[in-house]
Amino acid sequence: MADRLAKRVLLIGWDAADWKVITPLLDAGKMPALEFFINHGVMGNLATLRPILSPMLWNSIATGKYPDKHGIWGFTEPDPHSGGVRLVTSTSRKVKAIWNILTQKGFKTHQVGWFASHPAEPIHGISVSDHFQVATGPVNEPWPMAAGTVHPESLAETFAKLRMHPGEVTADMLLPFIPRLNEIDLEKDKRPNIAAKNLAETAGIHNAATWILENQEWDFLAAYYIGIDHFSHGFANFHPPKLEGVPDEMFELYREVLEGAYRFHDLLLARLLELAGPETTFILMSDHGFHSDHLRPRAIPKEPAGPAIQHRPTGVFAMMGPGIRQDQRIYGARLLDITPTILTLFGLPVGEDMDGKVLLQVFEEPPAVEKISSWEEVPGPCGMHPEDMRVDAETSKAVLDQFIALGYVEAPDENKQKAVAVSLREQKYNLGRVYLYSRRAVQAIPLLKEIAEGNPEEKRYAVHLALSYSQCGRHKEARAVLESLTSAREDQRALADWLRGEFHFAEDNPEAALEALGRAEQLDPLLPDLHIRIGQTHFRKRRIAEAERAFLKALAADPDSPLAHMWMARVSLQQKRNREAAEEALTAVGLEHDLPIGHFCLGIALARLRHFQRAIQAFETALSLAPRFELAHRWLLRLHSLPGGDRKRARQHAAWLAEFGRDDRKAAKARTS
Amino acid sequence: MITVVSGLPRSGTSLTMRMLAAGGLTPLTDGLRLANEDNPRGYYEWEPIKQLPANPALIAQAEGKVVKVISSLLLSLPLNYEYRVVFLRRPISQVVASQAAMILRETGSPPKLGAAAMQSALEAHLHGVVSWLRARPSIAVHWVDYAALVGRPLDHARAIAAFLGGGLDVNAMAGQADASLHRNR
Numbered sequence: 001m002a003d004r005l006a007k008r009v010l011l012i013g014w015d016a017a018d019w020k021v022i023t024p025l026l027d028a029g030k031m032p033a034l035e036f037f038i039n040h041g042v043m044g045n046l047a048t049l050r051p052i053l054s055p056m057l058w059n060s061i062a063t064g065k066y067p068d069k070h071g072i073w074g075f076t077e078p079d080p081h082s083g084g085v086r087l088v089t090s091t092s093r094k095v096k097a098i099w100n101i102l103t104q105k106g107f108k109t110h111q112v113g114w115f116a117s118h119p120a121e122p123i124h125g126i127s128v129s130d131h132f133q134v135a136t137g138p139v140n141e142p143w144p145m146a147a148g149t150v151h152p153e154s155l156a157e158t159f160a161k162l163r164m165h166p167g168e169v170t171a172d173m174l175l176p177f178i179p180r181l182n183e184i185d186l187e188k189d190k191r192p193n194i195a196a197k198n199l200a201e202t203a204g205i206h207n208a209a210t211w212i213l214e215n216q217e218w219d220f221l222a223a224y225y226i227g228i229d230h231f232s233h234g235f236a237n238f239h240p241p242k243l244e245g246v247p248d249e250m251f252e253l254y255r256e257v258l259e260g261a262y263r264f265h266d267l268l269l270a271r272l273l274e275l276a277g278p279e280t281t282f283i284l285m286s287d288h289g290f291h292s293d294h295l296r297p298r299a300i301p302k303e304p305a306g307p308a309i310q311h312r313p314t315g316v317f318a319m320m321g322p323g324i325r326q327d328q329r330i331y332g333a334r335l336l337d338i339t340p341t342i343l344t345l346f347g348l349p350v351g352e353d354m355d356g357k358v359l360l361q362v363f364e365e366p367p368a369v370e371k372i373s374s375w376e377e378v379p380g381p382c383g384m385h386p387e388d389m390r391v392d393a394e395t396s397k398a399v400l401d402q403f404i405a406l407g408y409v410e411a412p413d414e415n416k417q418k419a420v421a422v423s424l425r426e427q428k429y430n431l432g433r434v435y436l437y438s439r440r441a442v443q444a445i446p447l448l449k450e451i452a453e454g455n456p457e458e459k460r461y462a463v464h465l466a467l468s469y470s471q472c473g474r475h476k477e478a479r480a481v482l483e484s485l486t487s488a489r490e491d492q493r494a495l496a497d498w499l500r501g502e503f504h505f506a507e508d509n510p511e512a513a514l515e516a517l518g519r520a521e522q523l524d525p526l527l528p529d530l531h532i533r534i535g536q537t538h539f540r541k542r543r544i545a546e547a548e549r550a551f552l553k554a555l556a557a558d559p560d561s562p563l564a565h566m567w568m569a570r571v572s573l574q575q576k577r578n579r580e581a582a583e584e585a586l587t588a589v590g591l592e593h594d595l596p597i598g599h600f601c602l603g604i605a606l607a608r609l610r611h612f613q614r615a616i617q618a619f620e621t622a623l624s625l626a627p628r629f630e631l632a633h634r635w636l637l638r639l640h641s642l643p644g645g646d647r648k649r650a651r652q653h654a655a656w657l658a659e660f661g662r663d664d665r666k667a668a669k670a671r672t673s
Numbered sequence: 674m675i676t677v678v679s680g681l682p683r684s685g686t687s688l689t690m691r692m693l694a695a696g697g698l699t700p701l702t703d704g705l706r707l708a709n710e711d712n713p714r715g716y717y718e719w720e721p722i723k724q725l726p727a728n729p730a731l732i733a734q735a736e737g738k739v740v741k742v743i744s745s746l747l748l749s750l751p752l753n754y755e756y757r758v759v760f761l762r763r764p765i766s767q768v769v770a771s772q773a774a775m776i777l778r779e780t781g782s783p784p785k786l787g788a789a790a791m792q793s794a795l796e797a798h799l800h801g802v803v804s805w806l807r808a809r810p811s812i813a814v815h816w817v818d819y820a821a822l823v824g825r826p827l828d829h830a831r832a833i834a835a836f837l838g839g840g841l842d843v844n845a846m847a848g849q850a851d852a853s854l855h856r857n858r
């Protein structure tokens with residue numbers, strides 16, 4: 001076992017927290033606890049996963065694995081007891097979360113409020129499920145705590161008293177969020193009630209977390225606060241600068257709510273820092289950001305999880321504690337990296353089946369990382385529910401259907417049946433998108449094909465099927481799917497034209513590509529990455545100046561677009577502006593680590609600037625993401641062949657290149673025959 | 674105190690209800706589900722129990738009585754009452770066969786899911802319910818093997834009566850068990 005690097009770890013989850021909102025507040029001295037945190041630790045962006053849906057993301061954070069492995073595929077699942085649907089549960093998670101692994105190794109481990117944590121798991125410590133803080137009725141009615149909300153159950157009554165009902169939130173409590181509350185007719189405008197609910201639920205979670213810190217021994221505590229996400233969905237459109245279409249009066253009434261939510265969370269953070277103490281290693285993070293500027297969507301799609309369109313793909317990450325670098329910015333963190341990093345803090349090996357890596361850049365002295373093939377193979381009690389309780393949704397539904405047929409259980413009404421069908425379909429859609437966005441489109445195709453063909457009215461399924469075909473190079477099938485999109489909604493037609501542009505691009509028909517992309521721009525000028533595609537098309541035709549103009553447009557639309565920065569790096573390299581290229585590439589990979597070409601560009605720029613060791617590191621990172629990246633191998637062969645270079649490594653890259661050549665010839669022969 | 678008879682559908686819950694009624698407990702039933710070929714002596718069911726997930730408070734009506742709560746509904750019991758659960762176990766393959774025969778008779782079609790798939794689904798479901806019960810020490814459970822109950826009704830009537838605190842007519846209870854109903858193996 002490696003050395004334990006942390007005495008205790010406190011993982012704080014702020015759903016949807018975003019540096020774009022936080023930074024001006026820090027600059028104005030309005031978040032002093034977080035200011036202290038980042039001055040004494042590291043901070044950076046945290047790249048999310050797609051689809052950007054919180055239950056899937058928080059379970060990837062807790063397991064270090066993509067959702068296809070952990071089994072949480074959306075917000076809801078069929079409920080075998082009611083015949084309807086319910087929020088996703090802990091029994092649907094197929095693999096160990098960090099608190100299960102730590103339980104297995106004997107650490108005193110607690111979790112509060114994590115997404116999909118109901119029923120509470122029997123871990124070696126306290127588990128408070130995500131049903132805990134949600135009031136079930138008016139304030140004057142009993143608020144019983146459902147079975148399975150708290151483990152151990154003997155503490156259920158203690159924790160019940162820590163909850164706060166929205167009805168207990170007084171006008172005085174709301175004034176910091178809504179200073180002109182007394183001007184609002186609460187019969188007509190329910191927004192203050194939403195704020196009260198968010199405030200009460202956040203307070204409940206915080207009370208549970210602080211009770212544990214004050215009353216229990218602990219090695220690890222994960223506390224999940226959903227408040228910022230809920231405040232953002234309710235009030236981000238009123239956050240300055242004023243969004244076009246928002247009435248002046250509404251803007252003035254609610255412009256301070258989001259700021260108030262962040263400042264409230266800063267107060268809670270201060271208390272957590274105080275209670276946990278300086279010997280603790282703290283991680284503060286969000287699963288994604290939230291659009292709060294000109295990129296705020298103009299409308300919410302009327303589809304399941306439609307509000308997720310407001311999520312921004314970049315979350316926040318900060319870490320502080322003994323042995324952690326101070327006042328440093330770090331790059332390349334992904335939410336999949338949290339669990340591997342925590343395991344390393346506890347001196348435990350990282351599962352080779354985990355998709356994340358240890359964030360070595362946060363440590364003053366990077367530790368050696370130990371590996372284990374899989375924590376799933378380690379036998380013994382780990383605080384998960386028994387395997388037979390973890391029944392998949394399809395099996396549950398089969399049992400329920402049989403009991404209904406036998407007359408023992410009430411058949412759900414039509415609405416419930418429809419809800420179950422939609423829930424199962426959305427799970428397939430989400431899983432398909434997991435495969436698509438993790439570059440495994442071949443696995444996405446059967447799932448998306450099934451739901452797209454069965455539900456032709458849902459154009460989004462067809463769009464993602466077309467994207468999957470496109471990723472696999474099956475352009476003909478992608479085009480056929482696109483033909484069905486002519487009557488689609490405007491935003492989907494824009495996406496279809498964007499895709500058509502991509503096909504023309506793939507077929508080396510730049511003029512047709514630019515025409516299709518131009519149509520898409522007219523329909524939806526804010527379409528993500530549109531200007532990047534336009535620039536890319538110009539770049540291919542060596543029209544570098546036009547390409548640069550398009551990439552600058554993309555950056556004007558979204559200064560945090562990793563792809564736009566990556567392409568600016570390529571443009572700069574083309575024009576021998578190597579220092580600029582290095583900076584752009586570094587920004588790109590800082591925003592999104594999984595950009596092999598970004599690391600590659602960085603490598604070229606650094607090599608040209610004669611920073612050979614750093615260039616080698618950049619090329620190696622590119623290869624870790626794309627092992628058959630031939631040009632990266634060629635650069636490494638070249639760099640290792642320089643005087644004083646590593647001849648052994650040079651020979652290794654030469655051997656790989658020869659092997660790729662053999663494979664290519666074999667593939668070409670197979671195609672010919 | 675509420676006495677609950679539970680288990681998978683077709684695992685012997687109706688027989689157990691009848692035994693307890695004969696022994697002296699008051700069954701909560703409404704007689705809406707009539708006896709038929711599948712249950713010639715009646716189901717001893719209470720139709721509103723199907724609403725338990727949506728309205729857990731209705732269990733209050735079973736206070737001081739015995740009520741049949743099928744396995745999938747058990748998890749909806751509110752925990753602010755005291756329960757004694759008599760839980761019936763029967764080999765899953767027999768349960769699947771019996772359920773299939775009943776569905777065929779009632780609908781004219783076989784079940785949607787094949788026997789092997791249903792067996793595995795029911796095993797998973799049953800284990801989930803059993804785990805739920807075992808995790809709740811406040812709920813007293815008496816496990817009864819259906820074949821043994823039919824084979825040695827007096828022994829089991831005594832054991833059930835003892836679990837429920839005595840005072841039941843064990844001979845009348847045993848008299849309800851009829852081996853001829855133990856079919857669909």
